[in-house]
Amino acid sequence: MAPDDLAAIWLTLxxxxxxxxxxxxxxxxxxxWLARTRSRLxxxxxxxxxxxxxxxxxxxxxxxxxxxxxxxxxGRMTQSLGLGLLPFTFGGxxxxxxxxxxxxxxxxxxxxxxxxxxxxxxxxASLRASxxxxxxxxxxxxxxPGFLSGAVLAFAHTVGxxxxxxxxxxxxxxxxxxxxxxxxxxxxxxxxxxxxxxxACMMFFSFLVLLTLYTLNxxxxxxxxxxxx
Amino acid sequence: xxxxxxxxxxxxxxxxxxxxxxxxxxxxxxxFGHSGSGKTTILRAMAGLEHAPGGYLALGDTVWQxxxxxIFVPTFQRALGYVxxxxxxxxxxxxxxxxxxxxxxxxxxxxxxxLPDICEMLGIGGLRRRRPAxxxxxxxxxxxxxxALLTAPRLLLMDEPLAALDLRRKQxxxxxxxxxxxxxxxxxxxxxxxxxxxxxxxxxxxxLDNGRLIASGPLQETLARADLPSSxxxxxxxxxxxxxxxxxxxxxxxxxxxxxxxxxxRRPEPVGQRLRCRIHARDVSLTLEKPVHSSIxxxxxxxxxxxxxxxxxxxxxIQLALGNRHLLARVTERSRRTLALQPGRPxxxxxxxxxxxx
Numbered sequence: 338m339a340p341d342d343l344a345a346i347w348l349t350l351x352x353x354x355x356x357x358x359x360x361x362x363x364x365x366x367x368x369x370w371l372a373r374t375r376s377r378l379x380x381x382x383x384x385x386x387x388x389x390x391x392x393x394x395x396x397x398x399x400x401x402x403x404x405x406x407x408x409x410x411x412g413r414m415t416q417s418l419g420l421g422l423l424p425f426t427f428g429g430x431x432x433x434x435x436x437x438x439x440x441x442x443x444x445x446x447x448x449x450x451x452x453x454x455x456x457x458x459x460x461x462a463s464l465r466a467s468x469x470x471x472x473x474x475x476x477x478x479x480x481x482p483g484f485l486s487g488a489v490l491a492f493a494h495t496v497g498x499x500x501x502x503x504x505x506x507x508x509x510x511x512x513x514x515x516x517x518x519x520x521x522x523x524x525x526x527x528x529x530x531x532x533x534x535x536x537a538c539m540m541f542f543s544f545l546v547l548l549t550l551y552t553l554n555x556x557x558x559x560x561x562x563x564x565x566x
Numbered sequence: 567x568x569x570x571x572x573x574x575x576x577x578x579x580x581x582x583x584x585x586x587x588x589x590x591x592x593x594x595x596x597x598f599g600h601s602g603s604g605k606t607t608i609l610r611a612m613a614g615l616e617h618a619p620g621g622y623l624a625l626g627d628t629v630w631q632x633x634x635x636x637i638f639v640p641t642f643q644r645a646l647g648y649v650x651x652x653x654x655x656x657x658x659x660x661x662x663x664x665x666x667x668x669x670x671x672x673x674x675x676x677x678x679x680x681l682p683d684i685c686e687m688l689g690i691g692g693l694r695r696r697r698p699a700x701x702x703x704x705x706x707x708x709x710x711x712x713x714a715l716l717t718a719p720r721l722l723l724m725d726e727p728l729a730a731l732d733l734r735r736k737q738x739x740x741x742x743x744x745x746x747x748x749x750x751x752x753x754x755x756x757x758x759x760x761x762x763x764x765x766x767x768x769x770x771x772x773x774l775d776n777g778r779l780i781a782s783g784p785l786q787e788t789l790a791r792a793d794l795p796s797s798x799x800x801x802x803x804x805x806x807x808x809x810x811x812x813x814x815x816x817x818x819x820x821x822x823x824x825x826x827x828x829x830x831x832r833r834p835e836p837v838g839q840r841l842r843c844r845i846h847a848r849d850v851s852l853t854l855e856k857p858v859h860s861s862i863x864x865x866x867x868x869x870x871x872x873x874x875x876x877x878x879x880x881x882x883x884i885q886l887a888l889g890n891r892h893l894l895a896r897v898t899e900r901s902r903r904t905l906a907l908q909p910g911r912p913x914x915x916x917x918x919x920x921x922x923x924x
Contacts, residue, residue: 456650456652456654457654457656459615459641459648459650459654460648460650460654460655460656461642461656461667462614462615462640462641462642463613463615463641463642463646463647463648463668463714464642464667464668464671464713464714464717465642465643465668465671465672465717466642466667466671467642468642470642470671471642474667475656475658478658479656479657479658481658
């Protein structure tokens with residue numbers, strides 16, 4: 338494999354890891370709020386979170402580019418903080434990917450939190466566990482399948498993105514050129530052999546991810562059945 | 567023992583609760599009523615699981631809620647145990663993990679019970695390594711009770727802990743509940759809609775209907791009242807605390823109480839054992855003269871103290887004074903007329919059946 342192909346793979350894995358960790362951090366409180374709130378804002382916030390599922394990536398990328406550009410409000414903020422501008426940097430890719438993969442983290446988590454229901458939380462409170470304690474000792478273990486599928490899906494989805502990256506990050510080797518963009522370049526240059534290798538890698542990776550997920554899900558529901566008997 | 571004072575007003579439009587309760591700081595107080603009477607809401611408000619605005623709750627000097635003073639102690643800071651209808655065990659922990667959950671969260675100095683002792687008392691020692699999913703309903707409920715007790719609560723709240731169990735499981739768990747009552751000095755508030763459970767376990771009875779307090783008092787006195795609303799009249803009956811005095815040669819057992827004795831079919835319990843009996847109003851018939859040629863063994867000389875109408879047309883409920891206690895009899899209006907049953911009239915009460923609450 339050519340060095341720039343390897344660099345693209347390395348960059349992709351780095352991006353997906355950073356984005357997944359950030360999403361765990363941001364998505365968990367958001368999913369918890371969505372699962373528990375009775376606020377009238379819930380449908381609106383839920384819809385905003387789900388937007389990337391239906392929008393063309395170019396639309397999301399376009400608005401993010403405007404916001405993070407020199408005239409955008411995010412851009413002005415990052416400049417005044419001395420961070421420079423985000424588009425065409427790794428940081429810019431991270432921010433864009435967090436938005437783009439948000440529903441893939443939030444929705445499994447929200448479902449898992451909703452499935453837990455009120456009862457274990459009340460039992461924990463009656464056993465002297467503070468809400469924070471309850472979250473770590475009861476909610477997190479019970480929602481483990483949700484955390485697992487959220488993390489796996491967010492990671493895989495970030496690895497597979499193309500349109501948003503192209504809009505925000507362009508095509509800078511070792512900075513913003515991820516695997517999907519590299520494949521595009523190889524095909525543009527008529528280097529089908531190299532494109533094949535990378536494309537096959539992606540294919541295999543995606544299959545592996547989904548296989549893992551479905552296997553885990555099956556084991557979980559199998560456990561559920563045993564529990565009811 | 568410090569009494570428990572609870573004042574709650576809840577208005578949810580279709581449901582109103584308005585109670586001011588003083589409960590004894592010891593023994594079992596039963597909150598009894600039909601579904602929708604507000605008994606579970608009271609329990610949840612006492613636990614702080616629901617915040618009833620403007621409410622007040624104190625255990626002796628310890629105030630857990632006094633909204634007038636801006637006091638509302640969150641559930642996890644109240645020294646209480648709560649046993650839910652569905653046990654609510656943590657499925658991700660073993661039985662042992664469930665038992666230790668609360669125990670680990672209280673200071674060592676607060677601990678009153680040892681885990682092995684509580685396990686033995688509730689008969690769950692052999693289950694400690696099991697997962698909750700593999701337990702029967704009765705076992706789950708016993709683990710839930712043990713889990714709550716291990717936090718050394720100053721008040722134990724039980725929300726129909728037997729309602730989700732079938733008859734056999736109920737029979738399996740009731741003796742353990744009686745041991746709680748006899749061996750621990752923790753006041754228990756017990757929510758139930760089953761007259762039998764209440765008669766068997768409670769010392770103090772609170773009757774609720776539609777969110778309102780109907781009656782509150784010692785079990786035996788409260789059950790013997792004839793002025794309770796008709797929704798309770800179908801189950802009317804009294805409870806008598808007796809002592810097993812002896813076994814007779816002809817396969818009968820003699821139970822004694824201050825005002826008399828009751829003969830029942832031979833019991834397995836030893837002499838000296840305390841037994842609670844329940845006498846339903848519908849099992850008591852009345853005669854004006856002492857029945858001499860009767861097959862009925864349990865006959866008491868009483869005086870009519872009150873007569874009230876019931877919901878069933880043509881039937882009346884008669885409260886009888888037997889020494890310092892009361893019996894209830896349900897008879898037809900025609901019999902009342904024929905026998906001229908009115909307050910002060912001496913009568914003989916024939917008890918056709920005695921239910922032993924064991």
